[in-house]
Amino acid sequence: MDDLFTIVNTASTLFANNILAKPEFFIGILVFIGYMLLGKPIYEAFGGFIKAAVGMMIWNVGSGGLVTTFRPILAGLNERFHLNAAVIDPYFGLNAAGEAIKMIGMSLSWTMISLMVGFSWNIILVLLRRYTKLRTLFLTGHIMIQQATTCTWIIFFAIPELRNFTGALWIGLLVGTYWAVFSNLTVEPTEELTENAGFAIGHQQMFWVWVTSKLAPKLGNPERSVENIKMPRWLTMFNDNVIATGTLMLLFFGIIMTILGEPYLRGIDKAGFPATLAFPTYILGKSLSFAVYLFILISGVRMFVSELTESFRGISEKLLPGALPAVDCAATYGFSSPNTVLFGFIFGCIGQFIAIAGLFIFQAPIMIITGFVPVFFDNATVAVFANKFGGARAATILALGTGMLQVIGGGFAAWFFELYKFGGWHGNIDWDTLWPVIGVLLKTFSTPGLILVIVLMLMIPQLQYRRSHNKENYFKLTDGSEF
């Protein structure tokens, strides 16, 4: 008996130190098991293991590069001006939350467990649709990784008792409820926008899409569409994420490094800033290296997420054929004119810049740096929906407002969740509005607060069903069959 106990004990220690503590192998094994369960040949499952593990290791390289590039700048801002800075972008946020989780001695494998729990919970909630009134399955892999990671940090931060396996289960339930409930909330506006194209939004601005669809009709006239507004041709270059990210980084870090000053930077970065290098060259190189590490991180995430998404889709097609897929917000862009997307981006940018200036003027303890993903994708999506329901006027007002809220809410969240220490916050609009509120509730009421949040979220689809004008069609699919 004692022997058996020793063996089990050794095995679990071995597992904890070599698999759980190494998320790259943990996620690789998950993908491997997923592929085997889907009945794929073993060589494909092995390939999936390799790509998932390598992808996650590439992510680590990008993440490490971001951290070392960022550290002297964050330290400088703090030392010279008592300022903290955070980039509001989900990849910077992913990096910051990941570092924070590691700092408290936890592993990102917990996030992967939460992710699996969240995905399974979403499936269960849709299987029980007669009672839950939920119809949508969240299938956007990269978003699920980012949100599960940020959510892991929020709970580990707000409720330290939950820094364990039970906590991972709770995180999964919380994030899975958010996925199911809020993607379900986008069904009606998305169906109206796309004339029943058969998908919902599963992204970072689901709550905000609903808010937009409610506010836009009051703010303008859908007849006066953005489509008729001519946009300058040069703006289309910001469709290119490399150009857009590089430009934003150059703008913001150029200003920050100029303010920190040449003598100071020469002092703290002796190796990177030798006497032979001129200050403008140094700024250009440093700023663009943020973009470089960001793209390394993104390509790593892309590699393992594409494995994950394939298995998720396979599982969902087996268990839930016909569930409405909740997908990337960019899937709606085809249902609007190309200039609506750029229109949202520009007004979102203006909104963010105004709010950042506001933070300066009112001497907020935190400085926000615009990241590409929220300012582009959130505001483009807001503009697409606002334009549909309220025309150009609504698109202008709502994109401006969203940009401002991203900075104010994101600044609050980076400060409240203490992720400014790692220079990033998730930054997409739901994470600057809804999630800070959830975070405050969790911090104040601990586990009872967590249960309350989940229950409150689950009540939303009940209200949605009760208020729907067309109850017979609530569960009807686009092809007319009953789901």
Next chain:
Amino acid sequence: MIKVVAACGNGMGSSQIIKMKIAKVFKKLGIEATIDHMSVGEAKSAASGYDVVFCGASLVGNFTVKNNRTKIIGLVNLLSEAEIEEKVKENGLK
């Protein structure tokens, strides 16, 4: 065997959706292909090495490929297999 790339804003979400949908349609039509997915930024530089670029309709304007090989196909509904099938046939892919 044709080379296909699916492109979207950041090369993460939508391009993966398009990729999975194209793979399904190609299988149905018996077209053999390797399919990659990436961001528009990357795809702009890589496009001339592919036979077809699939992207959202609003992104077509980003591609200016001047050769006889590469076709650019813009999709309105990224999830519609019917639309992909129709455009594949329209462009005579095989």
